[in-house]
Amino acid sequence: MTIAEKILAAKSGRSSVTPGEIVEAYPDLVMSHTATWRSAGVMQRVGATKLYDPDRLAIVLDHISPAKTEKYAADQQTSRNFARKNGVTKFYDVDAGIAHLVLMEAGHVVPGDLIVGTDSHCTIYGSLGALGTGIGYTEVASVWITGKLWLKVPESVRIVLEGRFPAGVYAKDLMLHLIGRLGADGCSYKSVEFYGGSAADLNVSERMTMTNLAMEMGVKCAFFPPDAKTAEYLRDKLSDPARYHPVYADPEAAYEQEIPVDISKLEPMVACPHEVENTKPIGEVAGTHIDQAFLGSCANAKYEDLVVAAGILKGRRIHPGVRMIVTPGSKKIMLEAMNSGVLQTLLESGGMVTNPGCGACAGDGGTLSDGEVCLSTANRNFIGRMGSNKSQIYLSSPATLAASAIRGAIADPREFLNR
Amino acid sequence: MRAKIQGRVYKFGDNINSDIIIPGRYLIYVDRERLAQHAFEMLGEGFPDKLRSFDILVAGRNFGCGSAREQAATAIQGLGIKAVVAASFARTFYRNAINDGLPIVECPALAAAVKEGDEIEIDLEAGKILFSGREFVFPRMPDSVRKILELGGLAEYLKSQLEQQSNAT
Structure with a gap:
């Protein structure tokens, strides 16, 4: 069996499974982010009062954090109250950062686990050998109550x-x-x-x-x-080291x-508007004017990403026509970047630093107006995702982003290396 | 859910993502009519209102890709759309549609054959679509999954399960 087959077999109490089969699996962790209040609403609507296992829930308020309208504030309050009332201990408030990164940093993601959540990018948990996959908020409520869901192998x-x-x-x-x-x-x-x-x-x-x-x-x-790198990453993070049992x-x-x-x-690659599959080698898009550079998201706002960008920006200034928004992926990342001087470099180069979270990738600040162009380290460049449907989003690595912020136009990061 | 769904087709291309179906800034709403007011608005003038005179969306590959937002299915229902047929669906949208009680059918041949304004009839029970005197077959969903759709979505399914449990005890 493959890794996915083994995990799905184990979580559905089967000795083996084959592709195409449908299994009833019991996830080890159910992540919900800003959508939590909606799942809580579903639970109320269907008349359920008890969770299958509160220890399997993880809640992180990451999109639109802190609240920017009364509606968001009320929804976040609903999520907080839900967590408190139901004894959800893996609860992280608006200061913590992006759910995926926060949960991995906290040791809640373990190799061999099955994790579902209200976010398509739950696939990231596979970086540590866990099966992560996205579901909607009603289904999250269903797993909260019943402990299980159907999955196709x-x-x-x-x-x-x-x-x-x-x-x-x-x-x-x-x-x-x-x-x-x-x-x-x-x-x-x-x-x-x-x-x-x-x-x-x-x-x-x-x-x-x-x-x-x-x-x-x-x-x-x-x-x-x-492998050894996974074990090293998790070494001081797991509350119970015996939970480390990788699946191969x-x-x-x-x-x-x-x-x-x-x-x-x-070569360095750039995804052009308005689909991620619309990729081009840097040489074909270099020189494209940009108004905004967004260094953030669950794809590329980890400490290592900020270090790469700072390495290029150190001692340089970004172009006066560019707004560079840096949104560290989590509070822990932000603290590390503060202590090492990386944040200072990013600020001194002309960037601005926001609180950790999903930020501009989820439409929280950094909104684009008609005709504006943003280069982003996020994972999606869909039409209108960051504002106007007449704006454009390009995607790149943190290095390409830093080089482009300096030039005021999409630029090859290799021009700034070894100098 | 009705076993037969009949109506006029609006045709989309490939990779219609869930940010297009309902932009993230409207996810504060749960009400389907409210969501529908902003569905597909990123596609520009005339959207979403021009979709209201159609009954069935037909799309190319990978319909509903991107964000796992369930409101994509909710917003489509809010427009009065009764079903979506596509050459293929992204898995998150596929699940969300079932869980939201929106009938969906994977049928590449039909998706290639129809154009805007065509009349089709989907027979979910028989696993076929009638168009212009031709039959297009599609694989039926597993019974366990169909059950969710038949009850109008996962919330209704859950409710019925919980009621059964409390009656049993």
Whole structure:
């Protein structure tokens, strides 16, 4: 069996499963973010009063935080009250940051776990070897009450990475390359497993970027098989170290296809408006004017991402025509960046720093007007996602973002390296 | 849910994402009519009101991709749309549609054959679509999943399950 097959078998009490089958699985963790109040409403509407297991709930108020209207404030209050009343201890308020990053930092994501949540980018939990997948708010309420949900066992795909990233090329560029090559539904309903010599070289932050972006090719879930880097990341985070029991694919596991990628041949990539699959090598879009640069989101606002951007911005100033908005992924990341001087570099270069959270990626600030162009490190560039339907969003790595903020136009980060 | 759904088709292309179906800034609403007022507005002038004179949306590949927001299915229902047929759906939209009681059918051949304004009839029970004297077959949903759709969505399904449980005890 593949990793997804093994996890779904284990969580549905079966000895084996095959792709296409439907199982009733019991998730280890149910994440809900800003949508929590809606799920609480569903619970009330159906007349349920008891949770299957409050310890399996995790709630993080990350989109639109802190509240910007009375309506948001009231909804957040509903979520807080729900958590308190039901004894949900894994509750993180508007100061904590983006749900996915907060839950991984807190040690709530463990290899082999099945995790569902009100967010499509739950696929990121596969960076630590957990099966993460998105569901709607009514279904979250259903899992809260019954403890289970139906899931189709997906076909699995192996993506084998070989070679080393050339200078200026990062995990984000690799994913934009893959999404462009395979398409927005290139791995629809599939479980993707990353292997190869360079998959083992990638650090946990890069793995997070990749399993997060895998959603943009339609995956149900994506995995890096746990290894020494996973164990090291979780070493001081798990409340019970005995919970660390990684799940690996069997040598005879069946894959629908295998996709080899030589990452040493890649260039910096940019996704152009208005679809993530609309990717181009940097050379084809360099010079495109930008008004705003957004360094944030669950894809690329981790500490390592801020370090890459700061490395290019150190001692330089961003273009006077550019607003650079930095939204650290979590409070922990923000503190680390503050202590190491990274935040200072980003501020001194001309950027502004907001509180941690989803920020402009979820339409919380940084709104674009007609005709404006934003370069963003987020995972989506859909029409109107950041404001006007006459604005444009391009996506890139943090390095390309920093280089472009300096130039005032999309720029190749390699021009700023080794100088 | 009616076993047969008949009506006029509005046709979309590939990769219609859930940010297009309902932009994130309107997720503060839960009411379907309220959501529907802003459905597809990113596509520009005439949307969403021009969709109100159609009954069934037909789309290309990967309909509903992107965000897992359930309100995408809710907003479509708020427009009075009775079903969505597509060459393929993104998995999050597929689940949300079932959970919201919106009938959905994966049928690439029909999606390729129809154009705006065509009349079709979907027979969910028989697993076929009638269009211009031709039959287009599609695989039926598993019974367990159909049950949710038949009751009008997951909330109604849950309610009936909970009622059964309390009657049993």
